[in-house]
Amino acid sequence: MLAIDMKDVWKTYKNGIQALKGLNLQVESGEIFSLLGPNGAGKTTTVKVMSCILKYDRGNVKVLGKELPDSCGEILREVGIMPQEFQGFTDLTVRENLEYFSKLYDKEVNIDSLIDTFELKKYENKKLRELSGGYKRRVGLASALAGDPKILFLDEPTVGLDPKARRSLWDIIKGLKEKGITVFLTTHYLDEAEKLSDTVVVIYDGRVVRRGKPGEIIDEFKKENLEDAYLELLKNLEGENNE
Numbered sequence: 001m002l003a004i005d006m007k008d009v010w011k012t013y014k015n016g017i018q019a020l021k022g023l024n025l026q027v028e029s030g031e032i033f034s035l036l037g038p039n040g041a042g043k044t045t046t047v048k049v050m051s052c053i054l055k056y057d058r059g060n061v062k063v064l065g066k067e068l069p070d071s072c073g074e075i076l077r078e079v080g081i082m083p084q085e086f087q088g089f090t091d092l093t094v095r096e097n098l099e100y101f102s103k104l105y106d107k108e109v110n111i112d113s114l115i116d117t118f119e120l121k122k123y124e125n126k127k128l129r130e131l132s133g134g135y136k137r138r139v140g141l142a143s144a145l146a147g148d149p150k151i152l153f154l155d156e157p158t159v160g161l162d163p164k165a166r167r168s169l170w171d172i173i174k175g176l177k178e179k180g181i182t183v184f185l186t187t188h189y190l191d192e193a194e195k196l197s198d199t200v201v202v203i204y205d206g207r208v209v210r211r212g213k214p215g216e217i218i219d220e221f222k223k224e225n226l227e228d229a230y231l232e233l234l235k236n237l238e239g240e241n242n243e
């Protein structure tokens, strides 16, 4: 079953910039999916459209089988979003933040189990502003899960984390997949996309230019890793654009 199905989606901002130009994108339920592309390719716009934050002009978007924007009310209860700059409520404790987010969704979520999963026990009564960046990220991810979502959107989840914190967040993300949650990542870290993703899509100038398993894209460009394959793909596209 498809968790997300976008067909021929177009979006032009008020300033005239065409951010999406007939985007087609399918995400299978229960997979870890990474959306890649250079700055300005349209990744954030895509995520905003599929998470009901932004209206699109043309095309068709279905999330969990329901058409947007008509089903946005319903869909918003089924998705969790961790924005790049998660702040939370800095004067509330970790536990209070999680309680607040779970109440927002009006779902019965076991806060203790979230605190355990994210190894936050030591910090549960500390105010968010007292935490390091890495632990704030953990709270961000835990907050996005406080509504027991079927789909989780993670925008650059590991920016600024030390290598150990990154790895531990990767393990948490893999654990979410095992629980059946569809994880949609945007990242500029190609090693992260390579290690975590079942499917990778590259967008460029508002359109999908590659889709596949990380290994398939690496093989296509006869490279050792996804980053080298991705850079080769971009080089080819930039060459085509300059012709």
Ligand SMILES: Nc1ncnc2c1ncn2[C@@H]1O[C@H](COP(=O)(O)OP(=O)(O)OP(=O)(O)O)[C@@H](O)[C@H]1O
Binding pocket: 013, 014, 015, 017, 018, 019, 037, 038, 039, 040, 041, 042, 043, 044, 045, 046
């Ligand atoms: N609110 C906005 N108003 C006008 N133009 C916008 C707006 N948001 C994005 N754009 C433009 O739309 C295009 C796509 O932007 P978007 O933020 O979706 O790209 P991105 O792939 O997420 O980039 P990055 O990797 O830098 O975050 C860019 O040309 C950007 O300047």
